[in-house]
Amino acid sequence: MLSPYRALLARAGARRLALSCGLGWLSFSGYSLAIVLAAHAASGSFAAAGAAVAGFSAGSGLFAPVRGRLVDRAGPTALSYLALAHATAAALLIFACATTHSAALLIGGAAIAGAVVPPLIATARAVWTRIAGPELVTTAHALNAALGDGAQILSPAFVGAVAALVSPTVGLAFLVTGAAVAAALVGSGHRDGSPRTRRVSGHRIGAVLLESSGLRTVVICDLSLGLWLGALEVAVTAVAAGSGSPELASVPFSLSAVGSIAASLWAGSRRSSRQPRARYVAGCVLIAAVLPFALLDPTIPAITVVLVIASAGYGLLSVALFELIDHVVAPDRAVEAFTWLTTWQGVGIAAGAAAAGQLAQSGPSRALALAAIAPLPAAVTAIARRRTLQAGPTGH
Numbered sequence: 001m002l003s004p005y006r007a008l009l010a011r012a013g014a015r016r017l018a019l020s021c022g023l024g025w026l027s028f029s030g031y032s033l034a035i036v037l038a039a040h041a042a043s044g045s046f047a048a049a050g051a052a053v054a055g056f057s058a059g060s061g062l063f064a065p066v067r068g069r070l071v072d073r074a075g076p077t078a079l080s081y082l083a084l085a086h087a088t089a090a091a092l093l094i095f096a097c098a099t100t101h102s103a104a105l106l107i108g109g110a111a112i113a114g115a116v117v118p119p120l121i122a123t124a125r126a127v128w129t130r131i132a133g134p135e136l137v138t139t140a141h142a143l144n145a146a147l148g149d150g151a152q153i154l155s156p157a158f159v160g161a162v163a164a165l166v167s168p169t170v171g172l173a174f175l176v177t178g179a180a181v182a183a184a185l186v187g188s189g190h191r192d193g194s195p196r197t198r199r200v201s202g203h204r205i206g207a208v209l210l211e212s213s214g215l216r217t218v219v220i221c222d223l224s225l226g227l228w229l230g231a232l233e234v235a236v237t238a239v240a241a242g243s244g245s246p247e248l249a250s251v252p253f254s255l256s257a258v259g260s261i262a263a264s265l266w267a268g269s270r271r272s273s274r275q276p277r278a279r280y281v282a283g284c285v286l287i288a289a290v291l292p293f294a295l296l297d298p299t300i301p302a303i304t305v306v307l308v309i310a311s312a313g314y315g316l317l318s319v320a321l322f323e324l325i326d327h328v329v330a331p332d333r334a335v336e337a338f339t340w341l342t343t344w345q346g347v348g349i350a351a352g353a354a355a356a357g358q359l360a361q362s363g364p365s366r367a368l369a370l371a372a373i374a375p376l377p378a379a380v381t382a383i384a385r386r387r388t389l390q391a392g393p394t395g396h
Contacts, residue, residue, distance in 0.1 A: 004139040004268065014131050016185065017124060018143065024120040024182035025148040027175040030155030031056065032233045032349070033249065034175055037159065037168035038097040039106050040237075040246065048103035050234045050357020054350035055107040057230065059114030061346020067119045068339030072332065076127070079187035082118035083180040089113040090176040097169045113176075114346075118183035121148075122338035125322055127186070129334075138276075141322035142268020149264055149315060152257030160250030208337050213388040214328030215337055217381060218321060221284060222341045224378035226348020228291070228371055234356035235367035240300055242364055248300055256307035263315030276320035276327070277389040281382045283317025286310065288379035291372045298368050324389055348374075 009015055032053050039052035070078045093109035100106070125144065132140035155175070162171035209215055233249075240248040267279060287310045294306040321341075329337040352374060356367035 004136060005143060008132055008136050008139050008143060011131055011136075013127075014140075017127055017131065018147065020182045020185040021121070021124050021144055022147045022151065023178050023185070024124070025151035026155050026158075027179035027182065028121070029148065029151040030159040030171070030175050031179075032230070032353070033156050033237070033253065034159045034163075034168065034172040035093075035110060036233055036237050037163045037246065038094075038172045039110070041163075041168045042097045042106060043101055043103050045103065046234065046238060046241075046360045047357045048106060049237075050353045050355075050360070051103065052106045052110040053230065053233065053353040054357075055111035056114035057226075057346040057349040057353065059111035060117045061114075061343040061350065063115045064117075064119065064339035064342035064346065065336055067117075068122055068336035068342075071119055071123050071335045076123050076187050079118045079120060079123060079183040081187075082116055083183035083187065085116040086113060086118055086183070087176060087180040089116055090172075094169055094173050094176065097172065118179070118187075119335060119339050119342065120179070120183045120186060122335045122342065124186055125325065125338055126331075126334045128322075129326060129331075137326070138319070138323060139268040142264050142319045144322060145264040145315060145318040146261050146268070148318065149257045149260040149311070152260065152311075153254045156250035156253035160247040164247045208329055208333045209340050212328045212337070213385075214324065214390070215340065217385040217388045218280075218324060218328075219340055219344045220381045220385075221378040222345040223348045224375055224381070225284075225287075226345035226350075227352040228287070228348075228374035228378075229345070230349035230352025230354075231356035231367060231371035231374055232352075234353050234360055235364060235371045236300075236303060238356075238360035238364035238367055239298060239303065243300065252300060252304035252307050255304050256311040259308045259310070259312035260315035260318070263312040264319050267316060267319040276323040277386060279316045280320035280324060280389065281386050283313040283315070283320065284375070284379045284382040286313030286316070288375040291375060295365075295369060295372050298365050303368075328389065 009018065035053050035056055036049045040046060040049040043049065067082060090113040093113045096105045096109045125141070128140040128144055129137055159171045159175070162174065209219065236252055237246050237249040240246050290306055290310045290313070294303050296302070325334055325338055352370065356370055359366040359370060
């Protein structure tokens with residue numbers, strides 16, 4: 001099972017890229033929880049905390065295609081400049097969390113920090129494709145997804161521990177530093193022989209979305225999944241707060257990644273003969289089918305069990321999604337295409353977090369109900385439009 005991974009990591013640039021992805025995933029996986037905890041500590045309001053996450057996600061999503069287009073045109077070097085801008089903007093958010101109770105300042109700072117998030121994973125996905133080659137591309141995407149899953153275990157636990165032992169603001173500061181360093185590593189990688197992103201021919205922003213029906217399918221699904229993820233962060237934190245310790249929200253998020261890691265590594269070990277389209281649909285359906293069971297017993301232990309099972313579906317669809325991008329768009333538009341997923345998932349996360357924050361004011365069960373039903377449109381869309389996931393870059 002591990003031999004394909006050993007072969008992949010023996011290739012030039014693979015270990016550096018794996019380190020960068022691991023560090024980046026570690027930061028991105030904890031951002032929402034860290035912002036919820038820091039903003040709640042500063043304002044005392046889950047509504048303000050949910051709105052801060054919504055501001056970050058909206059800022060990130062709105063400008064994601066522009067950032068992706070920049071990398072497609074200028075190469076990974078652009079990540080270094082975006083990393084500097086993100087670190088500067090996030091420092092203002094951290095300062096606001098430490099010094100003010102103003103919800104408007106917290107939300108505005110989060111939105112600015114989100115607007116300049118470097119498209120690290122989108123860029124790394126394209127670089128992994130070239131490093132791995134056709135024979136190891138599934139393994140490369142599985143490794144990248146597994147690193148993200150591992151970060152789901154470590155990052156929430158780290159954020160929760162630092163929040164409890166030091167302060168939520170310090171935990172957020174650590175994540176910002178990790179994201180900036182990871183982006184700088186990928187941005188400078190072409191200097192030591194890592195492949196560069198090929199420059200794109202002229203086209204307007206959004207043309208790639210109009211050209212590919214397959215890309216539109218996964219965008220619709222990502223909007224639904226984003227709604228789930230945004231609502232889930234707030235809902236589980238509210239459930240944990242009801243038991244007296246909001247930091248316990250890190251437990252289900254950390255443990256749930258076990259299922260995703262197992263599914264990702266299995267997909268990359270070449271033991272699965274199923275095409276990425278089938279794995280993507282199966283993942284969406286599994287998530288939607290399992291999550292409503294959390295409503296039967298809305299406690300942290302029960303939610304953890306449900307999320308472990310649902311995360312196996314997320315692992316399947318994540319690896320499949322990394323592969324599907326190369327099937328449904330042209331290589332010179334891959335980074336921008338992936339950032340359209342960031343945009344619409346960001347819209348979903350923003351809406352889910354904001355709605356769950358309002359619902360949580362009346363009780364965590366309502367916010368949890370939103371998180372439980374949110375993935376259903378993704379499952380329905382994936383089944384109904386599954387044939388578009390075989391379309392070429394210009395398919396309709």
